[in-house]
Amino acid sequence: MSSPTLDVATLERLVAAAVTAPSLHNSQPWRFGLEPDTRTIKISAATHQALPHTDPVGRAVHLSVGCAVLNLRVAAVHFGWEPVTRLLPSPAHPALLATVRLAGAVRTTVSPGRYETLWRRHSSRLPFSDRPLPVALLTELSEAAHAEGGRLFFPDEQGTDRILRATWEAERRNRMDADRAAESRHWLRRPGSSATGVPQEALGPQDALDGIPMRDFGAHRHPAVLPARSFERHPHLAVLCTAHDRRADWLRAGQALERVLLLATAHGVRTSLLHQGLEWTDLRGLLSGGRNEAGHHVQMVLRMGYGPEGSPSPRLGVADVMESAQRRVFGPCRCEGRTGRSAVRYRHDRAQGGHLEQCPPHGGALADRWRRP
Numbered sequence: 001m002s003s004p005t006l007d008v009a010t011l012e013r014l015v016a017a018a019v020t021a022p023s024l025h026n027s028q029p030w031r032f033g034l035e036p037d038t039r040t041i042k043i044s045a046a047t048h049q050a051l052p053h054t055d056p057v058g059r060a061v062h063l064s065v066g067c068a069v070l071n072l073r074v075a076a077v078h079f080g081w082e083p084v085t086r087l088l089p090s091p092a093h094p095a096l097l098a099t100v101r102l103a104g105a106v107r108t109t110v111s112p113g114r115y116e117t118l119w120r121r122h123s124s125r126l127p128f129s130d131r132p133l134p135v136a137l138l139t140e141l142s143e144a145a146h147a148e149g150g151r152l153f154f155p156d157e158q159g160t161d162r163i164l165r166a167t168w169e170a171e172r173r174n175r176m177d178a179d180r181a182a183e184s185r186h187w188l189r190r191p192g193s194s195a196t197g198v199p200q201e202a203l204g205p206q207d208a209l210d211g212i213p214m215r216d217f218g219a220h221r222h223p224a225v226l227p228a229r230s231f232e233r234h235p236h237l238a239v240l241c242t243a244h245d246r247r248a249d250w251l252r253a254g255q256a257l258e259r260v261l262l263l264a265t266a267h268g269v270r271t272s273l274l275h276q277g278l279e280w281t282d283l284r285g286l287l288s289g290g291r292n293e294a295g296h297h298v299q300m301v302l303r304m305g306y307g308p309e310g311s312p313s314p315r316l317g318v319a320d321v322m323e324s325a326q327r328r329v330f331g332p333c334r335c336e337g338r339t340g341r342s343a344v345r346y347r348h349d350r351a352q353g354g355h356l357e358q359c360p361p362h363g364g365a366l367a368d369r370w371r372r373p
Helices: 008-018 059-078 114-120 135-147 157-176 178-186 247-266 281-288
Strands: 030-035 040-045 081-087 096-105 151-153 236-242 270-273 297-305 326-332 342-348
Touching (some): 008 030, 008 040, 008 059, 008 114, 030 059, 059 096, 059 114, 059 297, 081 247, 114 247, 135 247, 157 178, 157 236, 157 281, 236 247, 236 281, 247 297, 281 297
Antiparallel strands (some): 081 096, 236 297
Protein backbone atom coordinates (compact mmCIF):
# COMPACT_ATOMS: atom_id res chain seq x y z
CA MET A 1 0.00 0.00 0.00
CA SER A 2 1.40 3.41 -0.96
CA SER A 3 1.78 6.09 1.69
CA PRO A 4 -0.57 9.08 1.59
CA THR A 5 0.46 12.53 0.44
CA LEU A 6 1.52 15.12 3.01
CA ASP A 7 0.28 18.48 1.84
CA VAL A 8 0.13 21.69 3.83
CA ALA A 9 -3.56 21.39 4.64
CA THR A 10 -3.01 17.93 6.13
CA LEU A 11 0.00 19.13 8.08
CA GLU A 12 -2.17 21.88 9.48
CA ARG A 13 -4.74 19.33 10.67
CA LEU A 14 -2.05 17.16 12.25
CA VAL A 15 -0.64 20.04 14.28
CA ALA A 16 -4.09 21.39 15.13
CA ALA A 17 -5.05 17.96 16.47
CA ALA A 18 -1.90 17.87 18.60
CA VAL A 19 -2.59 21.22 20.25
CA THR A 20 -6.01 20.13 21.51
CA ALA A 21 -4.02 18.39 24.27
CA PRO A 22 -4.38 19.57 27.87
CA SER A 23 -1.69 21.61 29.59
CA LEU A 24 -1.18 23.13 33.01
CA HIS A 25 -3.12 26.42 33.15
CA ASN A 26 -3.73 25.95 29.40
CA SER A 27 -0.23 27.33 28.90
CA GLN A 28 0.27 25.26 25.71
CA PRO A 29 4.06 24.96 26.18
CA TRP A 30 4.93 23.42 22.82
CA ARG A 31 6.42 24.33 19.48
CA PHE A 32 6.28 22.27 16.30
CA GLY A 33 8.62 22.03 13.37
CA LEU A 34 8.87 19.95 10.21
CA GLU A 35 11.71 18.08 8.57
CA PRO A 36 10.11 17.66 5.14
CA ASP A 37 12.68 15.29 3.67
CA THR A 38 11.84 12.63 6.28
CA ARG A 39 8.27 13.73 7.02
CA THR A 40 9.22 14.17 10.67
CA ILE A 41 7.31 16.50 12.97
CA LYS A 42 9.35 17.87 15.87
CA ILE A 43 7.81 18.86 19.20
CA SER A 44 9.84 21.12 21.46
CA ALA A 45 9.21 22.79 24.79
CA ALA A 46 8.21 26.44 24.54
CA THR A 47 10.13 27.76 27.50
CA HIS A 48 8.44 31.15 27.43
CA GLN A 49 5.12 29.39 28.12
CA ALA A 50 6.46 27.54 31.17
CA LEU A 51 5.43 28.18 34.78
CA PRO A 52 8.71 28.58 36.72
CA HIS A 53 7.13 28.77 40.17
CA THR A 54 4.41 26.14 39.79
CA ASP A 55 6.47 23.77 37.61
CA PRO A 56 10.13 24.55 38.34
CA VAL A 57 11.58 21.30 36.95
CA GLY A 58 9.34 21.25 33.87
CA ARG A 59 7.59 17.98 34.66
CA ALA A 60 4.19 19.40 33.70
CA VAL A 61 5.64 20.70 30.42
CA HIS A 62 6.77 17.17 29.56
CA LEU A 63 3.36 15.74 30.44
CA SER A 64 1.65 18.31 28.24
CA VAL A 65 3.95 17.59 25.31
CA GLY A 66 3.37 13.86 25.85
CA CYS A 67 -0.38 14.47 25.54
CA ALA A 68 0.23 16.38 22.30
CA VAL A 69 2.37 13.53 20.97
CA LEU A 70 -0.45 11.04 21.57
CA ASN A 71 -2.90 13.28 19.71
CA LEU A 72 -0.44 13.63 16.85
CA ARG A 73 -0.12 9.85 16.66
CA VAL A 74 -3.90 9.45 16.57
CA ALA A 75 -4.19 12.06 13.83
CA ALA A 76 -1.37 10.47 11.81
CA VAL A 77 -3.15 7.10 11.83
CA HIS A 78 -6.41 8.81 10.87
CA PHE A 79 -4.73 10.27 7.77
CA GLY A 80 -3.11 6.96 6.87
CA TRP A 81 0.43 7.15 8.24
CA GLU A 82 2.29 4.89 10.62
CA PRO A 83 3.67 7.20 13.35
CA VAL A 84 7.17 6.40 14.59
CA THR A 85 7.84 8.24 17.83
CA ARG A 86 11.17 9.07 19.45
CA LEU A 87 11.37 10.67 22.89
CA LEU A 88 14.25 13.01 23.73
CA PRO A 89 15.91 12.27 20.38
CA SER A 90 18.82 14.72 20.68
CA PRO A 91 20.80 15.09 23.93
CA ALA A 92 22.45 18.15 22.41
CA HIS A 93 19.04 19.82 22.15
CA PRO A 94 17.24 19.21 25.46
CA ALA A 95 14.26 21.36 24.50
CA LEU A 96 13.47 18.95 21.64
CA LEU A 97 11.22 16.57 23.54
CA ALA A 98 9.91 14.27 20.81
CA THR A 99 9.70 13.59 17.10
CA VAL A 100 6.99 11.78 15.17
CA ARG A 101 7.97 10.46 11.75
CA LEU A 102 5.18 9.71 9.28
CA ALA A 103 6.56 6.40 8.06
CA GLY A 104 4.51 5.06 5.19
CA ALA A 105 1.15 3.33 5.17
CA VAL A 106 -0.48 2.81 8.54
CA ARG A 107 -0.14 -0.51 10.35
CA THR A 108 -1.24 0.59 13.82
CA THR A 109 -4.86 0.14 14.82
CA VAL A 110 -6.67 2.93 16.66
CA SER A 111 -10.11 2.58 18.19
CA PRO A 112 -12.75 3.97 15.83
CA GLY A 113 -13.69 7.57 16.54
CA ARG A 114 -10.57 8.53 18.52
CA TYR A 115 -9.65 11.25 16.03
CA GLU A 116 -13.14 12.74 16.28
CA THR A 117 -13.01 12.41 20.08
CA LEU A 118 -9.84 14.45 20.51
CA TRP A 119 -11.62 17.52 19.13
CA ARG A 120 -14.34 17.13 21.78
CA ARG A 121 -12.15 16.42 24.81
CA HIS A 122 -11.73 19.15 27.37
CA SER A 123 -11.74 19.48 31.13
CA SER A 124 -14.92 20.09 33.06
CA ARG A 125 -14.56 21.92 36.35
CA LEU A 126 -18.28 21.60 37.10
CA PRO A 127 -19.91 19.30 39.68
CA PHE A 128 -20.43 15.69 38.65
CA SER A 129 -23.10 13.23 39.74
CA ASP A 130 -22.48 10.37 42.16
CA ARG A 131 -23.32 7.81 39.50
CA PRO A 132 -20.62 5.12 39.66
CA LEU A 133 -18.37 4.37 36.72
CA PRO A 134 -18.85 0.88 35.25
CA VAL A 135 -16.25 -1.67 36.34
CA ALA A 136 -15.68 -2.64 32.70
CA LEU A 137 -14.81 0.97 31.86
CA LEU A 138 -12.36 1.21 34.76
CA THR A 139 -10.63 -1.85 33.39
CA GLU A 140 -10.45 -0.30 29.91
CA LEU A 141 -9.01 2.90 31.34
CA SER A 142 -6.33 0.97 33.20
CA GLU A 143 -5.45 -0.97 30.06
CA ALA A 144 -5.23 2.29 28.08
CA ALA A 145 -2.68 3.70 30.53
CA HIS A 146 -0.74 0.44 30.55
CA ALA A 147 -0.51 0.45 26.75
CA GLU A 148 1.51 3.69 26.99
CA GLY A 149 3.74 2.61 29.85
CA GLY A 150 1.66 4.03 32.69
CA ARG A 151 -0.23 2.60 35.63
CA LEU A 152 -3.71 3.81 36.50
CA PHE A 153 -5.37 2.84 39.75
CA PHE A 154 -8.54 3.90 41.50
CA PRO A 155 -8.09 4.57 45.24
CA ASP A 156 -10.55 3.32 47.81
CA GLU A 157 -12.42 5.65 50.14
CA GLN A 158 -9.50 5.98 52.55
CA GLY A 159 -7.04 6.59 49.72
CA THR A 160 -9.38 9.14 48.14
CA ASP A 161 -9.61 11.02 51.43
CA ARG A 162 -5.81 11.06 51.72
CA ILE A 163 -5.45 12.45 48.19
CA LEU A 164 -8.10 15.13 48.70
CA ARG A 165 -6.51 16.28 51.97
CA ALA A 166 -3.10 16.51 50.31
CA THR A 167 -4.59 18.45 47.40
CA TRP A 168 -6.39 20.83 49.76
CA GLU A 169 -3.11 21.48 51.56
CA ALA A 170 -1.42 22.17 48.23
CA GLU A 171 -4.17 24.57 47.24
CA ARG A 172 -3.79 26.39 50.57
CA ARG A 173 -0.03 26.69 50.08
CA ASN A 174 -0.47 27.93 46.53
CA ARG A 175 -2.72 30.71 47.77
CA MET A 176 -0.26 31.70 50.50
CA ASP A 177 2.81 31.64 48.23
CA ALA A 178 2.97 35.08 46.62
CA ASP A 179 4.90 33.97 43.53
CA ARG A 180 2.69 30.97 42.78
CA ALA A 181 -0.49 32.91 43.46
CA ALA A 182 0.61 35.67 41.08
CA GLU A 183 1.54 33.08 38.46
CA SER A 184 -1.92 31.49 38.69
CA ARG A 185 -3.67 34.84 38.42
CA HIS A 186 -1.59 35.59 35.33
CA TRP A 187 -3.18 32.64 33.51
CA LEU A 188 -6.78 33.57 34.36
CA ARG A 189 -8.22 35.28 31.27
CA ARG A 190 -11.09 37.56 30.51
CA PRO A 191 -13.43 36.22 27.79
CA GLY A 192 -11.85 36.51 24.37
CA SER A 193 -8.66 38.11 25.65
CA SER A 194 -6.18 35.36 24.79
CA ALA A 195 -5.83 31.93 23.21
CA THR A 196 -3.83 30.71 26.22
CA GLY A 197 -4.76 30.55 29.86
CA VAL A 198 -8.06 29.62 31.47
CA PRO A 199 -11.04 31.81 30.57
CA GLN A 200 -13.33 32.74 33.43
CA GLU A 201 -16.26 30.89 31.87
CA ALA A 202 -14.27 27.63 32.00
CA LEU A 203 -13.14 28.11 35.59
CA GLY A 204 -16.18 26.58 37.27
CA PRO A 205 -17.43 27.02 40.84
CA GLN A 206 -15.88 25.99 44.14
CA ASP A 207 -17.29 23.16 46.23
CA ALA A 208 -19.68 24.69 48.79
CA LEU A 209 -18.87 21.89 51.26
CA ASP A 210 -15.10 22.06 50.67
CA GLY A 211 -15.05 18.45 49.62
CA ILE A 212 -13.20 18.78 46.31
CA PRO A 213 -10.28 21.22 46.03
CA MET A 214 -10.79 22.90 42.67
CA ARG A 215 -8.06 25.38 41.72
CA ASP A 216 -9.42 28.92 41.81
CA PHE A 217 -6.57 30.79 40.04
CA GLY A 218 -6.77 33.57 42.60
CA ALA A 219 -10.46 34.20 41.96
CA HIS A 220 -11.09 33.84 45.72
CA ARG A 221 -10.03 37.49 45.84
CA HIS A 222 -13.23 38.26 43.92
CA PRO A 223 -15.97 36.01 45.38
CA ALA A 224 -18.59 37.16 42.89
CA VAL A 225 -16.53 35.68 40.07
CA LEU A 226 -16.39 32.25 41.68
CA PRO A 227 -19.75 31.10 43.15
CA ALA A 228 -20.02 27.99 45.30
CA ARG A 229 -22.06 24.89 44.44
CA SER A 230 -22.48 21.42 45.84
CA PHE A 231 -20.17 18.86 44.22
CA GLU A 232 -20.39 15.08 44.23
CA ARG A 233 -20.20 13.57 47.72
CA HIS A 234 -18.18 10.56 46.60
CA PRO A 235 -15.71 11.71 43.94
CA HIS A 236 -14.23 9.17 41.56
CA LEU A 237 -10.47 9.70 41.46
CA ALA A 238 -7.85 7.99 39.35
CA VAL A 239 -4.11 8.19 39.92
CA LEU A 240 -1.65 7.86 37.05
CA CYS A 241 1.81 6.55 37.95
CA THR A 242 5.00 5.48 36.23
CA ALA A 243 7.66 3.01 37.29
CA HIS A 244 10.39 5.67 37.14
CA ASP A 245 10.50 9.44 37.35
CA ARG A 246 12.74 10.62 34.53
CA ARG A 247 12.05 13.01 31.67
CA ALA A 248 11.17 10.16 29.32
CA ASP A 249 8.77 8.80 31.95
CA TRP A 250 7.03 12.17 32.11
CA LEU A 251 6.56 12.10 28.34
CA ARG A 252 5.21 8.54 28.49
CA ALA A 253 2.89 9.57 31.30
CA GLY A 254 1.53 12.37 29.12
CA GLN A 255 0.74 9.92 26.35
CA ALA A 256 -0.90 7.56 28.85
CA LEU A 257 -2.88 10.45 30.32
CA GLU A 258 -4.22 11.59 26.97
CA ARG A 259 -5.12 8.04 25.94
CA VAL A 260 -7.11 7.69 29.17
CA LEU A 261 -8.78 11.08 28.66
CA LEU A 262 -9.81 10.26 25.09
CA LEU A 263 -11.25 6.91 26.14
CA ALA A 264 -13.19 8.54 28.97
CA THR A 265 -14.54 11.20 26.62
CA ALA A 266 -15.60 8.55 24.11
CA HIS A 267 -17.67 6.93 26.89
CA GLY A 268 -19.32 10.19 27.93
CA VAL A 269 -17.25 10.55 31.12
CA ARG A 270 -16.15 14.05 32.11
CA THR A 271 -12.73 14.68 33.56
CA SER A 272 -10.71 17.34 35.33
CA LEU A 273 -7.14 17.27 36.58
CA LEU A 274 -6.10 17.82 40.21
CA HIS A 275 -2.48 18.82 39.80
CA GLN A 276 -1.95 20.93 42.92
CA GLY A 277 -0.49 18.16 45.09
CA LEU A 278 2.12 17.37 42.44
CA GLU A 279 3.48 20.90 42.75
CA TRP A 280 4.89 20.28 46.25
CA THR A 281 7.52 17.58 46.68
CA ASP A 282 6.47 16.54 50.18
CA LEU A 283 2.81 16.23 49.19
CA ARG A 284 3.39 14.32 45.97
CA GLY A 285 4.26 11.18 47.94
CA LEU A 286 0.86 11.28 49.66
CA LEU A 287 -1.01 11.10 46.36
CA SER A 288 -0.39 7.39 45.89
CA GLY A 289 -3.43 6.79 48.04
CA GLY A 290 -1.50 4.62 50.48
CA ARG A 291 0.51 2.73 47.83
CA ASN A 292 4.05 3.25 48.98
CA GLU A 293 5.75 0.42 47.14
CA ALA A 294 8.39 1.10 44.53
CA GLY A 295 7.25 1.92 41.04
CA HIS A 296 4.48 4.34 41.96
CA HIS A 297 5.73 7.76 40.95
CA VAL A 298 2.51 9.76 40.75
CA GLN A 299 2.24 11.88 37.61
CA MET A 300 -1.40 13.00 37.67
CA VAL A 301 -4.59 12.82 39.69
CA LEU A 302 -7.80 12.70 37.65
CA ARG A 303 -11.32 13.44 38.79
CA MET A 304 -13.87 11.56 36.70
CA GLY A 305 -17.63 11.33 36.53
CA TYR A 306 -20.85 11.99 34.69
CA GLY A 307 -22.09 15.54 34.40
CA PRO A 308 -22.05 18.70 32.26
CA GLU A 309 -19.18 19.02 29.81
CA GLY A 310 -18.29 22.58 30.81
CA SER A 311 -16.76 25.28 28.65
CA PRO A 312 -13.64 24.53 26.61
CA SER A 313 -10.51 26.65 26.81
CA PRO A 314 -9.19 28.24 23.60
CA ARG A 315 -6.18 27.02 21.69
CA LEU A 316 -3.43 28.80 19.81
CA GLY A 317 -3.60 28.66 16.04
CA VAL A 318 -1.21 26.46 14.11
CA ALA A 319 0.71 29.54 12.98
CA ASP A 320 1.38 30.44 16.60
CA VAL A 321 2.85 27.08 17.58
CA MET A 322 5.25 26.56 14.67
CA GLU A 323 8.96 27.21 15.01
CA SER A 324 9.94 30.77 14.21
CA ALA A 325 11.84 29.57 11.14
CA GLN A 326 8.66 28.02 9.71
CA ARG A 327 5.93 30.60 9.54
CA ARG A 328 2.37 30.22 8.37
CA VAL A 329 0.77 33.19 6.67
CA PHE A 330 -3.04 33.25 6.51
CA GLY A 331 -4.81 35.19 3.84
CA PRO A 332 -6.45 35.01 0.44
CA CYS A 333 -4.72 32.66 -1.95
CA ARG A 334 -2.48 34.48 -4.41
CA CYS A 335 -1.22 31.37 -6.14
CA GLU A 336 -1.25 32.05 -9.89
CA GLY A 337 -3.16 35.25 -9.24
CA ARG A 338 -6.22 33.47 -7.86
CA THR A 339 -8.27 34.59 -4.92
CA GLY A 340 -10.86 32.69 -2.98
CA ARG A 341 -11.08 30.70 0.19
CA SER A 342 -8.60 31.34 2.97
CA ALA A 343 -5.43 29.36 2.40
CA VAL A 344 -2.08 28.81 3.96
CA ARG A 345 1.38 29.41 2.68
CA TYR A 346 4.32 28.00 4.52
CA ARG A 347 7.56 29.91 4.63
CA HIS A 348 10.88 28.72 5.84
CA ASP A 349 13.76 31.03 6.62
CA ARG A 350 16.21 30.72 3.73
CA ALA A 351 19.01 30.49 6.23
CA GLN A 352 17.42 27.23 7.34
CA GLY A 353 17.32 25.80 3.85
CA GLY A 354 14.20 26.51 1.87
CA HIS A 355 10.58 27.63 1.65
CA LEU A 356 7.25 26.37 0.44
CA GLU A 357 5.94 28.18 -2.59
CA GLN A 358 2.35 27.06 -3.16
CA CYS A 359 -0.79 26.99 -1.09
CA PRO A 360 -2.88 23.88 -0.32
CA PRO A 361 -5.63 24.25 -2.96
CA HIS A 362 -3.13 24.56 -5.83
CA GLY A 363 -0.11 22.61 -4.64
CA GLY A 364 0.91 19.00 -4.65
CA ALA A 365 2.82 16.95 -2.13
CA LEU A 366 4.53 18.90 0.61
CA ALA A 367 7.94 17.40 -0.16
CA ASP A 368 7.52 18.26 -3.84
CA ARG A 369 6.84 21.92 -3.00
CA TRP A 370 9.89 22.32 -0.78
CA ARG A 371 12.32 24.37 -2.80
CA ARG A 372 15.97 24.62 -1.83
CA PRO A 373 17.51 28.05 -2.53
